[in-house]
Amino acid sequence: MFQIKQTKLNDEIKGKIFQGFSSQAINATGMDGLKEDPISFEIFDSAEFAGAIVVQPFWEQLHIKYLFVEEKHRGQGIARQLMNHALEFGKKRRCQFAFVETMSFQAPEFYQKMGFTIEFSRSGYAENTTFHYLKKTLDQPSVPRKITRTGVYGVVAEDEKILLIEQKRGPYAGKLDFPGGGIEFGESAEQALRREFAEEVAMTFDSLTLLDNLTTLIDVPKNSANEPYTFHQIGMIYQVKGLHPLKSEAAAEFQPIWIDPKTLSEEMCSSLLWQFVKGIFEEKFCEFTD
Numbered sequence: 001m002f003q004i005k006q007t008k009l010n011d012e013i014k015g016k017i018f019q020g021f022s023s024q025a026i027n028a029t030g031m032d033g034l035k036e037d038p039i040s041f042e043i044f045d046s047a048e049f050a051g052a053i054v055v056q057p058f059w060e061q062l063h064i065k066y067l068f069v070e071e072k073h074r075g076q077g078i079a080r081q082l083m084n085h086a087l088e089f090g091k092k093r094r095c096q097f098a099f100v101e102t103m104s105f106q107a108p109e110f111y112q113k114m115g116f117t118i119e120f121s122r123s124g125y126a127e128n129t130t131f132h133y134l135k136k137t138l139d140q141p142s143v144p145r146k147i148t149r150t151g152v153y154g155v156v157a158e159d160e161k162i163l164l165i166e167q168k169r170g171p172y173a174g175k176l177d178f179p180g181g182g183i184e185f186g187e188s189a190e191q192a193l194r195r196e197f198a199e200e201v202a203m204t205f206d207s208l209t210l211l212d213n214l215t216t217l218i219d220v221p222k223n224s225a226n227e228p229y230t231f232h233q234i235g236m237i238y239q240v241k242g243l244h245p246l247k248s249e250a251a252a253e254f255q256p257i258w259i260d261p262k263t264l265s266e267e268m269c270s271s272l273l274w275q276f277v278k279g280i281f282e283e284k285f286c287e288f289t290d
Helices: 012-031 079-092 108-113 189-201 271-289
Strands: 039-047 048-058 061-067 095-103 117-125 127-138 145-153 161-166 181-182 206-218 228-240 257-258
Touching: 039 079, 048 079, 048 271, 061 079, 061 117, 061 257, 079 095, 095 108, 108 117, 108 127, 145 189, 181 189, 206 257
Parallel strands: 061 095, 145 228
Antiparallel strands: 039 048, 048 061, 095 127, 117 127, 145 181, 161 257, 206 228
């Protein structure tokens, strides 16, 4: 008489299951699509582990099993660098496509930015989450991606100088820019700008007034961590008054830079900053310093 027992999955039972799957696959198709073990590509900052991507050839295609970046190293292009490395591995293995499964609270937007498309979604999981299956074709030449960002940016003027930061990464790395950034899901424009000021310069403010909406479109060349892409930026520019430091001990991401706008040049500025400086600020500077 058959009996059902509940145990933790061990190597012996796992081996029996995979051996059974393998035998069935070979008998049905003449090949074993699961014969290769997962492969891990790891990235380090000097000797410190920063992240890894785990892939497995699956029936002659590439399964992206896991992608992880340590929290302190996020936002530096590491995930993209790991993914690009894995996709190149898949191309060398003559895989026609790569695929990945992810939940809605994880990283579907990141995979879509990397060229994956959602082929299947199933909702109804706990906490209103959705399961996504995404696929990216590997046997076609890559097409430059198009990225649109809607952000909020603050103009602070004191003693004929304005508050700027120097970007560390992204399309304007090494250039001066307004404090500010993209609006996250569920945020109002004011909430987003207050969060960005707190994160970037460890400051808050008393009031803000909308000055203008600006848009820019730039082509970003390929570098060691990115593929070429076209960046479409929509910026809501606010005048910020009553600036003062936060009382918390949180460290600022950037060193605040106070600079005379007359000393700025196009080569020094982000596209959005330069558009504002040359088109608006020169005419209205006195209004900001009152």
